[in-house]
Amino acid sequence: MTEKKETPILKPLRDVGIVGYGAYIPRYRLPAREVARVWKSGTGGLSIEEKAVAGLDEDVITMSIEAARNALARASIDPTEIRAVWVGSESHPYAVKPTSTVVAESIGATPHTQAADWEFACKAGTEAMQAAIGFVGSDMADYAMAIGMDTAQGRPGDPLEYTAGAGGAAFLLGPAEMSLATIEGSYSYATDTPDFFRRAEEKYPVHGERFTGEPAYFKHITSAAQALMEALNCSPSDFQHVIFHQPNTKFPKRVAKQLGFTMDQIETGLLVPKIGNVYAGSSLVGLTAVLDVAEPEERILLVSYGSGAGSDAMSLRTKALLPERRGLAPRTHDYISRRTEIDYATYARYHGKIAMK
Amino acid sequence: MEISRHWRLKRQRYALIGEVCPHCKKKIFPPRDICPECSEDARTLYQFSGRGEVYSYTTVFQAPAGYEEHAPYTVALVKLEEGPMLTAQLTDLGDEPVEVGMPVEMVTRKLRSDGEKGMLVYSYKFRPRFKEAVR
Numbered sequence: 001m002t003e004k005k006e007t008p009i010l011k012p013l014r015d016v017g018i019v020g021y022g023a024y025i026p027r028y029r030l031p032a033r034e035v036a037r038v039w040k041s042g043t044g045g046l047s048i049e050e051k052a053v054a055g056l057d058e059d060v061i062t063m064s065i066e067a068a069r070n071a072l073a074r075a076s077i078d079p080t081e082i083r084a085v086w087v088g089s090e091s092h093p094y095a096v097k098p099t100s101t102v103v104a105e106s107i108g109a110t111p112h113t114q115a116a117d118w119e120f121a122c123k124a125g126t127e128a129m130q131a132a133i134g135f136v137g138s139d140m141a142d143y144a145m146a147i148g149m150d151t152a153q154g155r156p157g158d159p160l161e162y163t164a165g166a167g168g169a170a171f172l173l174g175p176a177e178m179s180l181a182t183i184e185g186s187y188s189y190a191t192d193t194p195d196f197f198r199r200a201e202e203k204y205p206v207h208g209e210r211f212t213g214e215p216a217y218f219k220h221i222t223s224a225a226q227a228l229m230e231a232l233n234c235s236p237s238d239f240q241h242v243i244f245h246q247p248n249t250k251f252p253k254r255v256a257k258q259l260g261f262t263m264d265q266i267e268t269g270l271l272v273p274k275i276g277n278v279y280a281g282s283s284l285v286g287l288t289a290v291l292d293v294a295e296p297e298e299r300i301l302l303v304s305y306g307s308g309a310g311s312d313a314m315s316l317r318t319k320a321l322l323p324e325r326r327g328l329a330p331r332t333h334d335y336i337s338r339r340t341e342i343d344y345a346t347y348a349r350y351h352g353k354i355a356m357k
Numbered sequence: 358m359e360i361s362r363h364w365r366l367k368r369q370r371y372a373l374i375g376e377v378c379p380h381c382k383k384k385i386f387p388p389r390d391i392c393p394e395c396s397e398d399a400r401t402l403y404q405f406s407g408r409g410e411v412y413s414y415t416t417v418f419q420a421p422a423g424y425e426e427h428a429p430y431t432v433a434l435v436k437l438e439e440g441p442m443l444t445a446q447l448t449d450l451g452d453e454p455v456e457v458g459m460p461v462e463m464v465t466r467k468l469r470s471d472g473e474k475g476m477l478v479y480s481y482k483f484r485p486r487f488k489e490a491v492r
Contacts (some may be wrong), residue, residue: 062466
């Protein structure tokens with residue numbers, strides 16, 4: 001009989017790291033004031049400045065392909081060595097037919113690969129990363145691609161419509177010795193908490209208003225972050241950067257404070273004011289923004305949150321290879337500054353909110 | 358039903374994979390297995406860089422069936438760095454005017470869907486080259 005582990009921290013047999021990473025954020029921006037103009041006569045507070053909106057010819061498949069290509073460019077490996085392409089999202093274009101096979105085919109990873117789609121609201125991407133860490137860490141594969149990407153839905157006029165954005169990131173997990181950042185350890189915390197959901201065949205999700213706060217977002221993120229820090233025997237001051245899931249600007253700031261992190265530690269990875277909540281891509285695109293600027297031997301704490309509900313926490317340490325490789329693909333802020341503002345009518349057209357028949 | 362045709366064309370459409378002639382080294386797109394230059398057998402796959410420039414362009418206002426929701430859109434003749442010329446939509450233009458000679462790069466985008474219930478068709482399009490697009 002194997003000995004029971006003292007702490008439930010997730011640690012693979014072989015050390016694993018991020019060997020390539022890539023962001024994708026579409027070009028179009030809908031200012032929050034434009035949503036307020038249409039639905040609130042311009043009154044009321046705004047939780048963000050603007051959100052990123054996918055173009056007419058974009059969806060989770062096309063956006064994942066570009067992020068994956070960016071990750072591959074930084075990894076500089078042959079795509080035929082990839083043994084898994086996993087895409088986490090709550091806006092997969094097909095109900096039945098994987099996003100991941102199209103992505104795998106497009107990046108040249110087929111046919112000797114796993115391909116699957118993941119679903120866990122806003123944490124489907126980090127869930128795929130956890131699995132990829134296990135896949136590489138068990139020596140089943142040398143490389144696995146984990147992607148979190150969304151074109152999020154919000155009912156017209158609903159508070160979610162201000163923030164539900166589009167974007168995400170891809171991470172190629174591989175052996176630690178080849179990585180730009182190593183995974184020091186990870187931990188997952190999940191319970192049945194119905195704070196937000198969308199039934200099959202429904203177009204827009206339902207959310208539990210205030211219930212999405214304390215018992216959901218705050219409880220799961222603080223539990224996951226504290227358990228991981230305790231298991232790794234470290235404290236908030238040991239990290240240069242921390243990234244939390246960011247459904248709005250207020251929640252990540254408040255949870256940072258609750259856990260004892262400073263505003264300086266969350267600043268680099270806090271993108272929600274400029275791109276909105278990109279759901280499965282939300283904390284991950286925060287991580288790419290941090291990797292774009294971090295120095296070697298810095299420590300990063302990433303804590304996602306997905307409604308339903310759960311959090312994945314990961315501790316990363318950047319390596320010497322990171323500054324050499326990050327210039328091989330567009331940086332997260334290159335995408336953020338590539339910006340075309342649109343009005344509500346154009347947004348309604350791009351998101352299929354105008355009935356044509 | 359065009360499913361088999363979409364499936365056959367996926368590599369060239371998703372990733373701009375053409376051929377190179379092993380005899381005269383000419384790069385071929387779309388792949389045609391016989392070199393248009395020396396008429397020899399040419400089946401060696403070749404991954405194009407995706408970089409090129411606009412040779413000519415036009416804007417489509419009266420779109421053919423399946424493309425209506427995207428109109429108006431710009432179609433260009435794109436001269437690839439490696440030589441071949443192809444026809445493709447331009448995308449992500451924002452407010453930038455299209456010009457002959459404009460540097461562009463390939464992206465994989467949704468081309469159309471085969472009706473409400475049919476499959477989604479993905480293919481190459483070209484956008485202003487990224488570094489140039491950053492302001």
